[in-house]
Amino acid sequence: MELTERILKADRRALARAISLVENDGEQAQKLLQEVYPHAGQAHIIGITGPPGSGKSTLVSQIARQYRQQGRTVGIVAVDPSSPFTGGALLGDRVRMRDLAGDRGVFVRSMASRGSMGGLARATGDAVTLLDAAGFDLVLIETVGAGQVEVDIAREAHTTLVVEVPGLGDEVQAIKAGLMEIADVFVVNKADHAGVDQTVRALTIMLDMNSAACSWTPPVIKTIALHGEGVADLIEAVDDHWAYLVRENALQDQQRIHAQNRLTRVMRRRLFDELLAKIGPERFEETVMQVATHKIDPYSAAARLMNSKTQGS
Amino acid sequence: MSARKVRILIAKPGLDGHDRGAKVVARALRDAGYEVIYTGLRQTPEMIVEAALQEDVDAIGLSLLSGAHLTIFPRVAALMKEQGLDDVMLFGGGIIPEDDAPALKQAGVANVFGPGTSTQDIITFVEQEMARRK
Ligand SMILES: Nc1nc2c(ncn2[C@@H]2O[C@H](COP(=O)(O)OP(=O)(O)OP(=O)(O)O)[C@@H](O)[C@H]2O)c(=O)[nH]1
Ligand SMILES: [Mg+2]
Secondary structure, three states, rough: HHHHHHHOOOOOOHHHHHHHHHHHHHHHHHHHHHHHHOOOOOOOEEEEEEEOOHHHHHHHHHHHHHHHOOOOOOEEEEEEEEEOOOEEEEEEEEHHHHHHHHOOOEEEEEEOOOOOOOOOOOOHHHHHHHHOOOOOOEEEEEOOOOOOOOOHHOOOOEEEEEEOOOHHHHHHHHHOOOHHHHHEEEEOOOOOOOOHHHHHHHHHHHHHHHHHOOOOOEEEOOEEEHEEEEEEHHHHHHHHHHHHHHHHOOOHHHHHHHHHHHHHHHHHHHHHHHHHHHHHHHHHHHHHHHHOOOOOHHHHHHHHHOOOOOOOO | HHHHHOOEEEEEEEEOOOOOHHHHHHHHHHHOEEEEEOOOOOOOOOHHHHHHHHHOOOOEEEOOOOHHHHHHHHHHHHHHHOOOOOOOEEEEOOOHHHHHHHHHHHHHOOOEEEEOOOHHHHHHHHHHHHHHHO
């Protein structure tokens, strides 16, 4: 495809178009990914997750700036939620990335979650693949800022940053188990607010209790993203983590797990789509109504639908 | 497969410091089912067009209060052309005298919405334009 050639040359228009293609799915997207995928796998992919308003976008902007000063190029995918009712979305992460405007070494793409749970969109991984293939040295992914832990980011990123803000105090225990598992670096942002040190201490204690099992202990970094304070330390921690992955051969393991997840997701979706096409949307809808009105239970309904080979049989 | 989603960039060029109007329009478009990319305050024409390019939007909406519309709109339109964004619809709103509308349309602005326009007027217009351009 001509589009592939242009992406590999980092043509921004082509890249933007290609991301829309993978978002909208379809045959052309598959063909594109087929051609582009062999060229990806070079970028360091960094995930940034954390509660709404914790400063993720501001941090992403600062991280990107620091890497740009080192001459490294940065692609960014920022995910915000779609409304489950209208399908619309207000994607506002660019507001905090104003400082990156005009820099040719940065490409920012806002992405609506389009019904996906877990903080990412279905196509986030594909968009990252495109940015990676276009030659960006780093790709930053900002997840949806939902209340709970967005663990899905860990299946796409090499290094996952979990952003917290001061004042969690006793809630630290409530930092849901999943968080400990996915965080490679903890960031306590808004360090200009009261209670930073308690939060840092609480996180550190918790990490110490958890650290025995693993050869990497996530550092806890204080930042004031608003003024760029602590961001140099944060970059250092991110680079340390990358060096660790490479040194310990952990990168291969991680890549294998990521690939397995991705393949599983694609297969699952295809299987469902194919099955649904066979069953026919009307019959599926009918069955949904039967389950909704408690005429049949979901398990029997699924069994019945999945045994049907052709529409209407 | 999922249908193609219409994406719209809402930007607030100029130096005046509030963006209430732009946000109201952005939210209304979101509620109408569009994916709205909101870029915030003090956007230069260059920033706006580059963001539109990266975000692969179908339309750009500018909100202007500063009275600089006669320079900013044509500048954005010219940059769009330069970047090959000819198929992207440009519209605007804010404090724009009706007398200026013909000149702006001449410069490539699809429509301008003056004071007192309801968000529904804007949504209806966007819907019609998007259907026409399909
Ligand atoms: N005081 C203080 N405010 C900050 C700091 N970092 C970010 N903020 C502010 O916090 C608010 C939210 O910042 P964002 O970067 O948009 O946060 P976010 O996590 O990306 O938000 P969502 O994407 O909506 O979940 C903004 O008003 C920022 O200016 C900080 O270090 N200190
Ligand atoms: Mg954000």
